Amino acid sequence: MSEREIMEYDVLVVGAGPAGLACAIRLKQKKPDLMVAVIEKGAEVGAHILSGAVIEPGPLDELLPGWRDEPPPVCIPVTRDEIWLLRPGGKKTRLPTPPQQKNHGNYIVSLGATCAWLAQKAEALEVDIFPGYAAAEIRYTDDGTVGGVIVGDMGVGRDGQPKDTYMQGIEIHAPVTVISEGVRGHLAKQLIARFDLAADSDPQTYGIGMKELWRVQPGKAQPGLVQHTAGWPLDSKIYGGSFIYHLDKDRIAIGFVCGLDYADPEFKPFEAFQQMKHHPMVKDLLEGGEILSSGARAISEGGYQSLPKCEMPGAVLIGDSAGTLNVPKIKGVHQALRSGMLAADHLAETGRAEGFDAKLRASAVVKELHTVRNIRPAFYKGFWRGFVRAAVETVTLGKLPTTLRVHADHGALQKVSEYTAPERHWVDRTLPPRDRLASVYFATTEHDEDQPVHLQILEPDVCTTRCTTEYNNPCTRFCPAQVYEMVEEDGQQALQINAANCVHCKTCDIKDPYQIINWVTPEGGCGPNYQNM
Amino acid sequence: MKILVGIKRVVDYNVRVRVLPDGSGVDTDGVKMSVNPFDEIALEEALRLRDAGKADEVIVVSIGGDEVQQQLRTGLAMGADRAVQVRTGESLQPLSLARTFLKLVEREGAELVLLGKQAIDDDNSQTAQMLAALWSRPQATFASRVALDGGTAKVTREVDAGLETIEVDLPAVISVDLRLNEPRFVKLPDIMKAKRKPLDVVTLEELGVTVEGQLEVSHYAPPAPREKGIMVEDAAQLVAELKNRGLL
Numbered sequence: 001m002s003e004r005e006i007m008e009y010d011v012l013v014v015g016a017g018p019a020g021l022a023c024a025i026r027l028k029q030k031k032p033d034l035m036v037a038v039i040e041k042g043a044e045v046g047a048h049i050l051s052g053a054v055i056e057p058g059p060l061d062e063l064l065p066g067w068r069d070e071p072p073p074v075c076i077p078v079t080r081d082e083i084w085l086l087r088p089g090g091k092k093t094r095l096p097t098p099p100q101q102k103n104h105g106n107y108i109v110s111l112g113a114t115c116a117w118l119a120q121k122a123e124a125l126e127v128d129i130f131p132g133y134a135a136a137e138i139r140y141t142d143d144g145t146v147g148g149v150i151v152g153d154m155g156v157g158r159d160g161q162p163k164d165t166y167m168q169g170i171e172i173h174a175p176v177t178v179i180s181e182g183v184r185g186h187l188a189k190q191l192i193a194r195f196d197l198a199a200d201s202d203p204q205t206y207g208i209g210m211k212e213l214w215r216v217q218p219g220k221a222q223p224g225l226v227q228h229t230a231g232w233p234l235d236s237k238i239y240g241g242s243f244i245y246h247l248d249k250d251r252i253a254i255g256f257v258c259g260l261d262y263a264d265p266e267f268k269p270f271e272a273f274q275q276m277k278h279h280p281m282v283k284d285l286l287e288g289g290e291i292l293s294s295g296a297r298a299i300s301e302g303g304y305q306s307l308p309k310c311e312m313p314g315a316v317l318i319g320d321s322a323g324t325l326n327v328p329k330i331k332g333v334h335q336a337l338r339s340g341m342l343a344a345d346h347l348a349e350t351g352r353a354e355g356f357d358a359k360l361r362a363s364a365v366v367k368e369l370h371t372v373r374n375i376r377p378a379f380y381k382g383f384w385r386g387f388v389r390a391a392v393e394t395v396t397l398g399k400l401p402t403t404l405r406v407h408a409d410h411g412a413l414q415k416v417s418e419y420t421a422p423e424r425h426w427v428d429r430t431l432p433p434r435d436r437l438a439s440v441y442f443a444t445t446e447h448d449e450d451q452p453v454h455l456q457i458l459e460p461d462v463c464t465t466r467c468t469t470e471y472n473n474p475c476t477r478f479c480p481a482q483v484y485e486m487v488e489e490d491g492q493q494a495l496q497i498n499a500a501n502c503v504h505c506k507t508c509d510i511k512d513p514y515q516i517i518n519w520v521t522p523e524g525g526c527g528p529n530y531q532n533m
Numbered sequence: 534m535k536i537l538v539g540i541k542r543v544v545d546y547n548v549r550v551r552v553l554p555d556g557s558g559v560d561t562d563g564v565k566m567s568v569n570p571f572d573e574i575a576l577e578e579a580l581r582l583r584d585a586g587k588a589d590e591v592i593v594v595s596i597g598g599d600e601v602q603q604q605l606r607t608g609l610a611m612g613a614d615r616a617v618q619v620r621t622g623e624s625l626q627p628l629s630l631a632r633t634f635l636k637l638v639e640r641e642g643a644e645l646v647l648l649g650k651q652a653i654d655d656d657n658s659q660t661a662q663m664l665a666a667l668w669s670r671p672q673a674t675f676a677s678r679v680a681l682d683g684g685t686a687k688v689t690r691e692v693d694a695g696l697e698t699i700e701v702d703l704p705a706v707i708s709v710d711l712r713l714n715e716p717r718f719v720k721l722p723d724i725m726k727a728k729r730k731p732l733d734v735v736t737l738e739e740l741g742v743t744v745e746g747q748l749e750v751s752h753y754a755p756p757a758p759r760e761k762g763i764m765v766e767d768a769a770q771l772v773a774e775l776k777n778r779g780l781l
Contacts (some may be wrong), residue, residue, distance in 0.1 A: 007722055042548075043567055113563055130721055154718040166716040227672055292551070444547050529547045532563055 004150065005170040009128075010348060012148055012174035014135045014187060016040035017049055018111070019319025020180030022063055022340030022403050023119040025345075028125035030348035036127045037172065038119075039128055039149065041134035041504075043525040045119040048293045048504055049182070050211050050533035051110045051333065052243045054078060054103050054226055059337035064121060072117035074110035076101040076247055079224030080524045086232040088425030090280040095230075098394055100328040100372070103226050108245045108253070110532040111333060134521035138187055138315075139171050146191070146314030147351075148173040154523050155272070158450050176353055177315040178343055180336075183298045184506035186319040186520055197308040198318070203408035204306040204323050205376070208481050208507045209238065210273045210296040211255035212442070213533060216289035221246045228330075229282075233275035235422045236383035238262045239376070240275045242286070242411030243330070243490050251292070252285060257330070260478075260511045261412040264421045265471040268431045269295075269507075270480045275426045283431065287396060291432055294442035296480035296505040299326045300332070304366065304373035305406040311357040322360055327376045328390065338365045357439045371398035377406050398435060412519050413513045415470045436482040440501050447482070447500040447526040454522035455483065455497050455508065460516050465494040471513055478511050534588045534703075536579040537643035540608055540632060542574040542601045543654045543733060552755045559654075565772040568604045571649025574707045577716040577732075579647050579681060580612045588682045590614045592641055596633055598622055602732060609727035610719045616657065616732040617641075619740065629744045631663035636740040645686070650675050651708075661708035671701035674708040 013020040016038050024036050042048035052510065060067050079105050083095040119129050121170030135478030136152030156162055179188050183206065192198050223246050230241035240258030245255060246394055256273035277286060300306075300323035307324075310317040317340040318324075342363055346356045360366060374393045379386030435438040448452075457463060467473055468486075473495075475484040481501040486493050504527045507521040544550060545565040553560050568576075577718045593608035595601040595618040619633055638646060648781045651658035658674075663677040664773040665672030672686035673679075677696065681688045681703075689698045701707075737744060765771045 005720070007725070043545075047565070116563075128725070130724065151721065165715050167720060170721050172721075178689060215546070258666060293549075410601055442549065443548055446547050529545070529565060531565065 004168055007170055007172050008035070009172060009174045010034045011036045011061055011176050011178060013038040013180055013187065014149060014322070015177040015180040015182060016042070016045045016131065017180055017319060017336065018118065019126050019184050019321075019336035019340040021115060022059070022337040023121055023124060023178050023180065023344045024122045024127045024403045025063060025118065026344030027348055028122070028127055028340045030344060032125070034348075037174075038122065038127060038129045038130065038152070039133050039135050040131045040173065041521055042131055043529060044131045044404070045129065046116040047131070047529050048145070048527055049115055050247055050297055050474050050530050051111040051209070052108075052255060052330070053333060054106050054108050054245060054331060054491050056106055056331060056334040059334050059341065063341055063365060072109055072114040074113045074247060076223050078106045078108060078110045078226050078315060080221075080226065082225070082227045084227065084229045084282070085283065086229050088121060088232050092279070092281055098328070100394065101228060106391045108224070108226065108247060111346050112530050112533045113350050115480070116523055131345075132525035134524035135187060136521050138177075138190065139173065141314070145257055146177050146312060147175070148177055148411050149187070152297035152521055152524055155377060156523070158452060160452055163450070168233050171266070173283060175314065175351070176347055179315055179317045179321045180319045180340065181321050183300045183320045183323075184509055184519075185321045186318055189509075191312060191315065191317070192308050195312040197310070197312060201308050202302060204267040205302040205406050206260045206301060206510050207257045207299045207301050208260055208269050208296060208305035208478070208480065209255060209257045210270060210507065211253065211294065211533060213250045213293040214286055214289045214290055216248050216252050216285060217287075218250055220289075221250050221252050222287055223248050228299070229276065230383070232279065233272050233424055233426055234258065235424055237422075238264070238267070239386070240272070243323075244282065252289075254282070255285070259301060260298070260409040260507065261407060261416040262417055263412055265416050266414055266421060266472050266477065268477045270439070271426070274431070275430055277431050278427050278429055286431055291442050293531055294433065295437045295503055295528055295532050295533055296507070298506045298510055301376050301407045302329055302374060303368040305377070305403060307366065307369065307457055309357050310351045311355070314353060316343050316353045316356045321515050324369065326368055326372055326456060328394070335368065336362070338433060355447070357533070361477060362418050373385060373398060374400070374402070374404045380407065409510055410513050410515050413471060413474060413511070416472050421450075436480060438505065440481045443481070443503050444529040445501065445503050445527055446529065447502065447522055450501050451523050451526075454500045454520050455502065456518040456520060456533050458516040458518055460495070462516055465495050467514065468493065473513060475508055475517065478507055480505060480507065484508070534645065535590045535592060535641055535643040535661060536582065536588045536636070536645045536647060537641060538572070538576045538579045538591060538608070538613065539646070539648045540592050540595050540604055541569040541649070541652045542566050542578060542595060542597055542604045543569045543652055546570055546653055551618065556752045556754055566600070566603075568607055569649050569652045571651065571653070571709055571711070573716040574711065575606055575609055575647040575649050575712050576613065577714045578709060580717075581714065582681060592643065594618060594619070594634070594637055596621060596625060597733070600771055602666060606721070606727050609732070610724045611717060611732040612723070613730075615730065618734045619737060620734050621737050623744060625657055625744060626658035626746050627657050627663055628747065629742065630660045631649055631667055633737065634660070634664045635667050635744045637760055640740070646706045648706065648708045650710050656707075661706050665706040666706075668706065671705045672708070673699055673701050673705060675710045676707050676710040677710050678705045679707060679713065689750055714735070
C-alpha cells in the first residue's frame with residue numbers, strides 16, 4: 001500500500017447538507033482567505049438528502065440576506081396548516097393547530113434542491129465542494145487529535161481486492177474538521193465513542209422518515225397547504241405521523257415518520273406509510289397520480305437530552321450529527337443552518353474546535369431544544385398521555401423543572417414471545433408502490449455490485465440463531481429498501497444482504513436490537529440519486 | 534498526434550426520465566446531468582493511447598451552453614490536456630454536430646477523433662458516421678478494442694453477428710462501445726488541477742458552421758404501460774387464450 005496523496009485545507013466539512021454548507025458559506029463570508037472544502041458522498045449535492053420540508057427562513061435571512069430574490073428552485077410559501085387525527089374505518093378528526101405547527105411565514109422546500117442551491121452559493125465564494133467522494137475514516141494526528149479524513153478507496157472488488165480501476169483514496173488534512181454527516185453519521189458514531197462525547201447525555205433516539213414525491217391529477221394539490229396527521233395507521237404505542245405538503249406543478253410531498261423506539265418486533269414501518277396513503281382523505285389526493293421519487297432517512301428525535309458534547313480535539317459536530325432537530329415542530333433545517341453558522345463564527349474567531357460546545361449550548365439552537373425537551377419523551381407512555389403532557393409543556397413553554405429521560409431505541413424492541421400487537425385495522429392496498437422493491441426503484445439508488453458490502457455484521461452467527469428466535473429478524477422488516485432478507489441456502493436459513501438497494505437511511509444501524517449492524521460508507525458516488533426530495 | 538474527443542452533456546443514466554405533460558419534451562428541470570457514458574469511455578481510450586505514447590495531446594470538446602463547462606472540467610480532471618467549448622444556445626442535430634466537429638478537427642489538426650457510439654438521450658448514433666463522411670476519412674464504429682500501429686488502427690467492432698475486426702488508415706473517426714474499457718475514477722487533486730487547465734470558448738460563427746435542422750420533433754410520449762397478463766392453468770387454457778386473441 002503506497003503512501004496516500006494529501007490535500008490540505010484550513011477547514012474540512014464532511015457532508016454537504018444544510019449544516020455543512022451553511023458553515024462553509026459563513027466561514028468564507030467571515031474569512032475569505034480560508035481554504036475550505038466540503039466533501040460529500042452523494043454523486044451530487046442533494047443526492048442523499050431528503051426531508052418534508054417546511055423550513056423557518058430566519059437563519060437563511062441571516063446567512064444570505066436577499067435570498068428571497070432568487071430563491072431555491074422549489075420554494076412555496078405556506079398558506080395554511082391542518083392537523084388531522086386519523087381513525088380506523090376512514091374516519092378523521094380535525095385538531096387545533098398547536099403553536100409549534102403554525103407555519104405562517106415558513107416555506108415548503110425540497111431540501112435536496114435547497115442544498116444544491118446553497119452549494120452554488122458556496123462555490124461562488126470559492127469553497128471547494130467535492131461530491132462523489134466518501135470520507136471513509138478519520139485521520140488522526142500523532143497525538144490523537146482529529147486531523148482530517150481519509151477518502152475511501154475506489155475500485156475495490158467485493159472480495160476486498162483492488163480491481164483494474166482501483167484508485168486509492170487521498171487524505172485530506174485540516175486543523176479542524178466539521179462533522180455534518182446528518183443523522184447517525186458513521187464518522188460521528190466513531191468519534192462519539194472514541195472521545196466519549198455522550199458521557200453526560202442520554203442516548204440519541206431516532207425516527208425513520210419515509211417520503212414520496214407525487215405528481216397528482218391537476219387541481220388536487222393546493223400549493224402552500226401543510227397537513228400533518230397522527231393516529232391511524234399507528235396504534236397508540238407507536239410514535240409517529242404523516243406529513244402532506246402541497247407544492248407547485250401538481251406535486252405533493254408526502255411522508256411518514258415513526259419513532260424507532262417501537263416495541264413490536266413484527267412492525268413494518270414501510271407498510272404503515274403505505275397504509276396511511278390509503279386513508280380516504282389521502283387516497284383521494286393521490287389517486288390517478290404518479291410517483292416521481294421516493295426515499296427514506298432516519299431523523300434525530302432525542303433533542304436536548306441526547307445532545308452529545310459537540311467538540312473534540314480537532315473537530316466539531318453540527319446539525320443532526322449532533323441531533324439538533326426540533327421534534328414537535330418536526331423541523332431541523334433552521335437548527336442545522338444555525339449550528340453551522342455558529343461553528344463558522346467560532347472557527348473564524350478562534351481557529352480551533354475548543355469552546356464550540358459551550359457556545360452551542362448557550363445559543364438559540366439549544367435554547368429551542370430545551371423548550372421542547374419533554375415533548376417527545378412524554379410519548380413513551382403512549383399517545384394520549386403524551387398528547388396531554390405535550391400540551392402542558394407547550395403551555396408552560398418548557399419551563400417546568402423536570403426533564404424526562406430519553407431512552408435508546410434498540411433496547412425498546414420486545415421479543416416475539418413477549419409482545420402481542422394490537423389490531424391496527426390495516427386495509428388492502430391499491431396505490432403504488434406495491435412493495436419496498438417497487439419503492440426502491442424510485443429512489444434511483446445505485447451501487448456497483450462488485451464492491452465490499454458496506455453493511456457490516458459484527459457477529460453474523462446471531463442473525464440465524466438468537467435473532468431469529470428472539471425477534472424473528474426484524475431487519476427484514478424495518479429496512480425500507482429490503483436490503484435484508486432471510487433466504488434458504490443448502491437447507492439452512494441465511495441472511496442475504498442486498499447492499500445495492502441501500503438508501504443510506506441508517507435505520508438498521510439504529511434499530512438492530514443487538515447493535516451488531518455497522519453501517520460504513522460504500523464507494524463514493526453510490527447510493528440514492530434523490531431529485532427534488 | 535492529437536486526439537479529439539467529443540463529450541456530450543446528457544441526463545445522468547440513473548435518472549428516471551419523465552416526459553413533460555404536454556409531450557413537448559423530457560423534464561430536465563433540476564435533473565442530474567453527466568458526461569454521456571460512452572463519451573467517458575472514448576475519453577478513457579484517448580487518455581490510455583496518450584499515456585502509452587501513441588499520441589501527444591488529448592483535446593476534449595463539447596458543444597452547448599456554458600453549463601457544458603462542468604462536463605469539460607470533468608474531462609480535464611480525468612486527464613485531458615485541453616478543453617474546447619463550442620458555445621451555442623441551440624440544440625444541434627447530428628449533421629450540424631458533425632460539421633462542427635469537422636471544423637474543430639481542421640482547426641486543431643487532429644488525426645484521430647474518438648466519440649461515444651451514441652448519446653443516451655437521443656440514441657441517434659449518427660454523428661461519428663457523418664463526421665467521417667464529411668471528412669472523407671474512414672470510420673470504425675462500435676469499437677470494443679482499438680490498437681494503433683503506425684499510421685493505421687486495428688479496431689474490433691461489436692456487430693449484430695458478433696465481432697468484426699477492421700483496419701483503417703489514420704486520420705479516422707472511431708466511435709466506442711461499452712466493452713472497450715472501464716473509465717478511470719477521478720482523483721480529488723486532479724479536480725483541482727483541472728481548474729487550471731485551458732478551456733477555450735469558440736462560437737459556431739467563428740468556426741464558420743451554418744446550422745441546418747432537417748428534423749423537427751413533433752411529440753414525446755412515454756412508452757405505453759404494460760398490460761397486466763393472466764396466469765394460465767394448463768396448456769389447454771394457453772391454447773384457448775391464444776386462439777381468443779387471434780394469435781393462433
